[in-house]
Amino acid sequence: MAIVTLNPATGRPLRSYRELTARELDRALDRAARAFADWRRLTFPQRARHLRALARELRRGADQFAALITAEMGKPVAQARAEIEKCALNCEHFARDAALFLADERPAGAPAHRYVTYQPLGVVLAIEPWNFPFWQVFRAAAPALMAGNTMVLKHASNVTGCALAIERIFHRAGLPRGVFQTLVVGGARAERLVADDRIAMVTLTGSTAVGRRVATQAGAAMKKGVFELGGSDAYVILADADLDRAAELCAESRLYNTGQSCVAAKRFIVVESVRAAFEEKFAAALSARRPGDPTDPATQLGPLARADLRRELHGQVRRSVRAGARVRLGGAMPRGPGHFYPPTLLTGVKPGMPAFDEELFGPVAAVVSARDEAEAIRLANLTPYGLGAGVFTRQRRRGERIAREQLQAGNAFVNEFVRSHPTLPFGGVKLSGHGRELGAWGIREFTNVKTISVR
Known part of the structure; x- marks a missing residue:
């Protein structure tokens, strides 16, 4: 064969x-x-x-x-x-x-x-x-x-x-x-x-x-x-986070390798008091990534690896929208050759939607609103996965406590996006x-x- x-x-x-x-x-x-x-x-x-x-x-x-x-x-x-x-x-x-x-x-x-x-x-x-x-x-x-x-x-x-x-x-x-x-x-x-x-x-x-x-x-x-x-990594953005830094790093994590990474951020749990401001900055950061020919060194976003993966990802987006999520950016299947998919931002995502419950293996980000820190952590852990997680806050000790004791993952980072390093254990x-x-x-x-x- x-x-x-x-x-x-x-x-x-x-x-x-x-x-x-x-x-x-x-x-x-x-x-x-x-x-x-x-x-x-x-x-x-x-x-x-x-x-x-x-x-x-x-x-x-x-x-x-x-x-x-x-x-x-x-x-x-x-x-x-x-x-x-x-x-x-x-x-x-x-x-x-x-x-x-x-x-x-x-x-x-x-x-x-x-x-x-x-x-x-x-x-x-x-x-x-x-x-x-x-x-x-x-x-x-x-x-x-x-x-x-x-x-x-x-x-x-x-x-x-x-x-x-x-x-x-x-x-x-x-x-x-x-x-x-x-x-x-x-x-x-x-x-x-x-x-x-x-x-x-x-x-x-x-x-x-x-x-x-x-x-x-x-x-x-x-x-x-x-x-x-697999993974459905959650990044928690608290009310005191540096939103400019958080938006930039969240976009980098979500779109690196065109979003095709088990340990990429997928769900962004944002405290409601800063949700609107974060969404605006996050949408701008996602939009700034340059898609195109992957052989061009300037390209930051290439195609998905296979046609079936693109169909599955788009199906998850459409089912999430039918369940009440809103498309703030992207979300349309592009025409033309190749398996390209645009940077997509879904807002109003809640448990029970594919964008919350399933792994999104492509350039689709899901923003989830939380009342406060306690609910944000609960929502972050409300997943069958546990590969990576992150938290953004200006209070480093607070962030370390949350990462160390409360986020259920094999890798938990504060004010940066999760990635492996040869010297440190990696797994979920x-x-x-x-x-x-x-x-x-x-x-x-x-x-x-x-x-x-x-x-």
Whole structure:
């Protein structure tokens, strides 16, 4: 069966790819298992040299890789270049610090003859999405490989070219054959791999629906998993917030990657006393973002990645309007080629509307009014998701208290928009998944935390 990629800015086909046969897939898993036996025996400095070589290859081909991202999923090319650089930084971070993160340790109070060691698990199956086609892969691969595992990748079909380019980067960087492989297969075939005895662990970033299926399979096979799933992040704007800063950062968070991010702000819970002023500033900030050809470095807003995603997003907007929401900006399906959708601002959004209850994976913002701080926090948490959240207030201690103790999310920021960083754990609660990536917490997810006792 063939996989065909399309250019979302034009709707035209890019390339066709042949799926692996059952025999080819079996051989790939065998290679990964054999490679693990040797890769795990390398020292941290030896593996680190390979990771630094990956960073060099990423930077060497940054323009080429950014162009490929833009062609396959429509990301504005300036943002695509930034994505490549973040991947390189992540490789360097784990090359530098993995030995420290995974050093043997004796917990306080433990017997003198006992200690904890972190050992690799084996072959990791990575199931990754299209919205950050390089970052999502390297976010998992850098810590997993530095911990001593090998990896097989099932990438989203619409970024198959990116998936194969990533595999070539590993080859060019000189990593041993079988340490990292891309599997060109459909989603259903990849999910069945979870039960294969050669797979030790699964890591998945994607929708909650897919995450539930794969987590069920991993649980049935008693295999470890890290799942970063959907989000409907809420940003709380309190009465004392700097509204100019809040509006600008909220617009940046909502429209970055054309709004196609699990951790992008989607619901904006505003205390009623400043709602009208915030809406005006927010609408202006959204309108100022430049849409257009994603290959133009000046473009800030590209097309959505697929036609079905645009239809689904527009359906959510129309159903919300029928339920009582008002369109202050955008909201019309554009004509012409490509899968473009305008920056859209919905006001008067309430629980029970799709714009409140569902994940909006595109450039649509929902403003929700709250009487006061207490109701704003209640509405922010009134969601099955819990990936990221933010609060805007001039009182930093107040904001920190709300972020630390009251917002139900794996990441809560004060006066800035939520984003990941290689040094800090990233992940969610509730239907946004479980487990963590990045930092010391993330690399330890890819290990067997083993107690050793020696007399």
